[in-house]
Amino acid sequence: MSEAGRLLQEIFNELSLKIAALAHERRREGLLPIAKAKMQLLGQMSLLANDKVSMILSLTQTGDMDALLSMDEAVKSELKVILRRQGLVYDEDSYLIWIPPQAKFEKLFEGDYLLVESIDPESALVSKAVKAPEKNKLLIRQAIASDEFPTLVDRILENGGRLEDFL
Amino acid sequence: MNTINRETLIKQIKDQAKLDVRKRRDRRxxxxxxxxxxxxxxxxxxxxxxxxxxxLRIKDAVWAGLNVEPRILEVLPAAVLRLEKHFDLDPIEHRELAQVVEQLRKRDEKGEDFCGVPFEKLRVWAELPLRDKRVKAVTEKKVIKTFRLDPLAIERLRKIAKEKGVCETQALESLILGAKLSIII
Known part of the structure; x- marks a missing residue:
């Protein structure tokens, strides 16, 4: 497992324990039960966490975590605390990230209280290529040159991206 | 896009990707x-x-950010602020960067972009805890201040510190941070 994968497992395990504690507290106080939290990883972290992709592409990440969250506010607060301790910060603009058509989400982690999915690598690359080509120029070049993402070029072009941006 | 043009572009991209391998091996x-x-x-x-x-030379770090990994540019101002002894920042030669670093140091709400990275993004890395726990966030760094105090105030501060079992600096900090704002004004 990659270092990023191990870090994420640590985060998910800790968050699961926190949610379990919250759920227990709510039950004890007769409050509404806590809904299962869902996280959909996007962006660079989704690529780093993928062992196969991590072998093919040279990836670098700042400390932000891009993810779509569907969870109780109390759980989100716990997540932010856990992330901060690991030198990470949740990117509140994650909802602005464009998810290309045909994107799939693959299960990364599931416990009683937490489900984490990760966007498929090719869709993460399409999103970067179309919406932030300058920032991801070398990454997309490497991805195209690898021949490991069979429909990457087609999807970039179908969604308004330009191959000229990567020269 | 016609097929010939597409294939030509893909070939050019692959050729560039080979040059990128060299850039990733560059010392800078x-x-x-x-x-x-x-x-x-x-x-x-x-x-x-x-x-x-x-x-690190600023020139080298900027080269690496512009030519290989743009995320370097996103964290560079915060890195220079928090670890200034590791960089050769010159306020004249690196005017733009020095300006942003100063804005981060003063914790300005708004500031200049750096190499296309918005200030709001740069600010995040000035305040995040890092793997190296010795590196303080800008919100944690102590600032030297010199005050002339009444001898009675000094004596009082010494007694308070002794009672609390802390140093005088900590005693003073807790008095200030614990005081109601209306009293201070």
Whole structure:
């Protein structure tokens, strides 16, 4: 497992324990039960966490975590605390990230209280290529040159991206 | 896009990708990444040397950010602010960067972009806890202040510190931070 994968497992395990504690507290106080939290990883972290992709592409990440969250506010607060301790910060603009058509989400982690999915690598690359080509120029070049993402070029072009941006 | 044009572009992209391999082996890139990763500003799956003590030239770090990994530019101002002894920042030669670093130091709400990275994005890395726990966030760094105090106030401060079992600095900090704002004004 990659270092990023191990870090994420640590985060998910800790968050699961926190949610379990919250759920227990709510039950004890007769409050509404806590809904299962869902996280959909996007962006660079989704690529780093993928062992196969991590072998093919040279990836670098700042400390932000891009993810779509569907969870109780109390759980989100716990997540932010856990992330901060690991030198990470949740990117509140994650909802602005464009998810290309045909994107799939693959299960990364599931416990009683937490489900984490990760966007498929090719869709993460399409999103970067179309919406932030300058920032991801070398990454997309490497991805195209690898021949490991069979429909990457087609999807970039179908969604308004330009191959000229990567020269 | 016609097929010939597409295939030509893909070939050109692949040729560029071969040159990129060389850029990732460049000393400037490896040293910059080695330092920023060691300190916790960046994470990577690339094999870069672990260089927590590296002294970096701003020129080299900017080259690495512009030509190889743009995320370097996102964290560079915060890295210069928090680890200034590791950089050769010159306020004249590196005017733009020095200006942004000063805005981060003063914790300005708004500031200049740096190499296309918005100030709001740059500010995040000034305040995040890092892997190297010795590196303080800008919100944690102590600032030297000199005051002339009444001898009675000094004596009182000494007694308070002794009672609480802390140093005088800590005693003073707790008095100030615990005081109601209306009293101070």
């Amino acid at each position: 890139f490896l040293e910059t990444m080695g330092f920023l990763v060691a300190k916790g500003f960046l994470k990577t799956n690339m094999r870069v040397p672990f260089l927590p003590s590296q002294k």
